[in-house]
Amino acid sequence: MPNRLAGETSPYLLQHKDNPVDWYPWGPEALARAKKEDKPILLSIGYSACHWCHVMAHESFEDPGVASAMNRMFVNIKVDREERPDLDQIYQLAHQMLSRRQGGWPLTVFLTPDQLPFFAGTYFPKVPRYGMTGFTELIGNIAAIYRERQADIGRQNEALLEAFGRIHPKGGGQRVALAPTPIEDALAASKANFDPVHGGFGGAPKFPHPAELQLCLRRYAATGDEAALHVAVHTLERMALGGIYDQLGGGFSRYSVDAEWMIPHFEKMLYDNGPLLGLLADAWTVTREPLFERVAAQTAEWVMREMQEGGSDHSGGYYSSLDADSEHEEGKFYVWTLEEIKALLSPEEFNAAAPYWGFDGPPNFESAHWHLHVTRNPVALAQHLGMDVKHCMTLIERSRSRLFAAREHRVRPGRDEKILTSWNALMIGGMARAGAVFCRSTWIESARRAIDFIRTTLWRDGRLLATYKDGRAHLNAYLDDYAYLLAAAIELVQADYSSRTLEFATQLADALLTHFEDRNEGGFYFTSHDHENLIHRSKTGHDNATPSGNGVAAFALQRLSCLTGELRYAQAAQRTLECFYPAMCAQPAGHASLLVALEESLTPTRTIILRGAPPDLGRWQRALAERYLPSSMIVTIGPEAQLLPPVLAKPLADRAQAWVCEGAMCRAPVSNLENLLATL
Template sequence: MYPAMTNRLASETSPYLRQHAHNPVHWQPWDQAALLRARSENKPILLSIGYSACHWCHVMAHESFEDPAVAEVMNRLFVNIKVDREERPDLDQIYQLAHQFITRRSGGWPLTMFLTPDGTPYFGGTYFPKTPRYGLPGFPQLCEQVAQAFYTRRGDIDEQNTSLREALASVIPNGAGVAELDAAPLQTARQLLLDNFDAAWGGFGGAPKFPHPTDLAFLLRRAAPGQDEAARKVVLTTLTRMAEGGIYDRIGGGFCRYSVDERWEIPHFEKMLYDNGPLLVLYADAWLLEGDPLYRSVVEETAVWVMREMQSPDGGYYSSLDADSEGEEGKYYVWDRAEIQALLSSDEWRAAARCWGLDRAPNFEGQHWNLIAAQAPTASEVPLLTAARARLFAARGQRVRPGTDDKILTSWNALMIRGMAHAARIFSRDEWLCSAQRATDFIRTTLWRDEYLLATYKDGKAHLNAYLDDHAFLIDALLELMQTEYRPADLDFARELADALLERFEDRTEGGFFFTSHDHEQLISRPKPGHDNATPSGNGVAAHALQRLGHLLGEPRYLEAARRALDLFWPGIQAGPSGSSSLLAALEEALTPPRTIVLRGPEEALRDWRHRLSAMPLHDSLIVVLPNSLMQLPDALNKPRTDEVNVWVCEGVNCLSPITSFDVLQATISKSPKVN
């Protein structure tokens, strides 16, 4: 069926799987054919999970999966299944957690798990070298030992598998009845974050350092002037240090996934869509608080990068950019000092050397420079650095680019739609709003079919059942988009998604939402995740978004489902709220309902009011601007058309009389800070 040295991955849509289509390993995708083969042949499964931008995934592929001798061992002993963790986060969640139970260590990618034919793992790890080093066994020898254990120690393995399945089931929360919610976990979480804050370099803990945008957003809601100065310091210090560090691409815009050091200086160079969307929100909100031009430039440069490099001609956003090019990590991004000096004028070079750390020792592998904001520029250096940046950008464009994972993921698109829409509102940038709307329209027309949402798209093919995150993140993004510019189709889509979420994902007995839909394939576990990871918790975002949509529309079904989710997770966040900032955001608005602000009137006058409102940090508000030209509004938004702007302000079910003065509106929404 396939040419020589081509396996079944050649017909997959995932760029990551296609990277392995010509391995001598007889890779299978995760499907019924591969699983049936393992059962019929009573053969163990070697499951390898990774993603396109993963550096160590590439290393293991080059060392082992491209080696015919290693492939012979794998093909003889196992049914080999390769999974893209971005297309199948359901499998990744289950087997990462199983890895933790089996090895007592955290996981990562590549994830290498050995399964019995029914899919239960009995041994695993992450990266394994081809020959023994780093204290790890050589991969071919490991394969032989693990396969032998499957045949000679089945009794022990079956006993372990029973215990593992019980352990996986034990972490799925069960309903505890109706809870008496209070603000205590909010204060506990705040203190835990402050205690873990690195006061010198920002961020939390030591190396490696991740941005933690959900935790920073939790603190930012408390950081208005005169409120929580400690939270404010954590957020602004962290955002400043990140923007000054090498994790931020100061030539092309956008953030890399994480820093290998505590100073944010040297990243793993992959750029992920899911990081940059929430960071756009954070930096835009920080600019509102502080007015720091550094934050504005980060937002502007990142938004331009997104539209230039991450948006498809059809409108959807691509998933990621690789860390490697020409087989070397970071080669596209780092510089030789002589190369830069040759590109710049003498004045530009002096400014760049001082401000970007080029007058220091090389900071990348002892011989190259990854640019950082080493010194603040003087007023006279600013135009020189602008010119230097343009020259370096043009020169870098002549290099071999890192690979683009050009599949379009619904959940990650939602995070970027929210980021672009939020930044567009704060900075009044129509082109950013247009970008977010194009992506939204692409998702609605391409990945929403017959009232079912799909998870991924590439090369004209949309497929895979969407997950909890796809639905929850997209509802949240649509609420953000509507606040920037109300479109009836966006509200209709949000309601359809909310109804699908309740119908297909809610645990109607215990509360909360499963990660997979009720009609999803049966796996060894069905997670109901509450903790934030690299992306926010689907349950936390679902509860938060359903509450907001419920208040906006006066729809009790959405409010009740959100409350059932909070009741379910309440014992956990009460006992230990760390890592639960998304659920805590929902808790905050359960304790103090969000303020809804509906503006109605002539379009020109509304434009001015919208612009003035965008300059106010209103984390606790949901703002909808409805020009008189809009007709057939839902009952909750069907305000009368007027010759002047009228504003309806409601907190929960309590609504004020219409307001016709912006000064009165400003005083009304500013008089009582709503921070728990």
């Protein structure tokens, strides 16, 4: 019989609705029962694409004996960390404090009835294994500790709350002299941590870190630092050629389990691919590297093909993720045997594909399968095979098409079809940016459909909701939802100007300032002022797998101020930067998104306003979009535009003209494209 999760919208929670565990979703009913019965809470946090979450569920939560013990000793609460990032933030931080180790998923936390954690871990096997305590033994021990050591738990809880209270950044309301020092320090740290052979930072496991790469590109544009450019470009090249990138279907997996980007953890997350799509476009504008355009195109096509619903139920929103597993095996959808490959390709195709993707070497996945990664440069491969490069690449593309078509008939990984506002915003921004750079109207239209869906479905009475599925939008939105969507709207305004989109951006910014800003210290809380009371209200500036909401907000508010002439947005951004400046100086490498916003404030944004009629206007827009101008906004306004804010209300002529503005000052209009490009 289904448990209490059966009424939820989260695919992750619904995966557990038939467990014999008496699961509750997080809410008043579960918390009240824990207090009434004086029972500890077993809090399990995960997400639908998480491999080890599935393993622990199969080993323990589906086991009637384990479930019986859990039900007897605890109030059991299951949380989707993608729907409740506020809870995940709090209890991941608590895990670090209690265990002195990094957290992860599944996160397993034992709480007192008043929500205070007293023991935390991640994955536990059902029986002792890997040097780990078995889950069955663990829960018995924890229940005994709760009964017998209340005083110790109380003292630990007091220390934990004190530690939570110390971690808030404090601006003190005093003016801080902002300087580029932490940017330079972060860049030095990136160079020191850079893997010169394989790209990326550090060793295995290796994550993409798009905000850090973006900062490297921006510093190259600002200072001409070739080493910073190499860090970004070499990393993107190695990722694009590696197994972290789906060589057949497009899109990046979450991370590589090795330092070579060869074997990924196979889950694909929307939040990675949005920023990487925009980053590939930026890198192309600097290098004109065809690889970046090809990978951006394949990634955008994957998103529109597999991650964007076209039906009336979702009508434009992007889905959240693809699972790592299919048929209960990680990576099974993506890997191949040599026999499968030879059966699909002609001898000539195999002769080219084998050395290109590494089929001519030993298997690279679990000793029996091959996962595609590019091992040979096409020019060198063509020379090796004694054929011209064009014919060689034709064979590779034919092989890719055949393998992709065959793979489409396999059992697919699970897809989490909830639509998250924040992750959608990251993809909207990436799709709009790449669409503008590569002049792909279908990508821009994809972004517009998604933002229209959010505005129609998840924007109610001047407030955002965080998640949507099966006709139900719910949960108060978080800082990231507002900040990312504000930044995405500004990106879309540049890709395809719309007064409606700009108006939506101002509404988002107003809600952000009203409901999230810390007016005393500066910066923004992760939850709104009217959010559910929890044991901690976080206000953080460091990047995680997703960019810092405070960093994105500070960046986007500065840009919105330039577009609207509203100084209060820039002032809120300044307060945010001053609040987090000490943290940026103390740990520059962890604050790349805030450092991008800091650089934006130190190098005032230039707004380039294009007005005129087609086709000249489109030609000017394309010429500017193809240049890397990270400190500039390019706003192209056609003759049909109405209700322009004063900053953008430039006169319309019968030919294209450009105004280059910094702050409130605009230069005389330029009527010659070559002259405009020369000034930039």
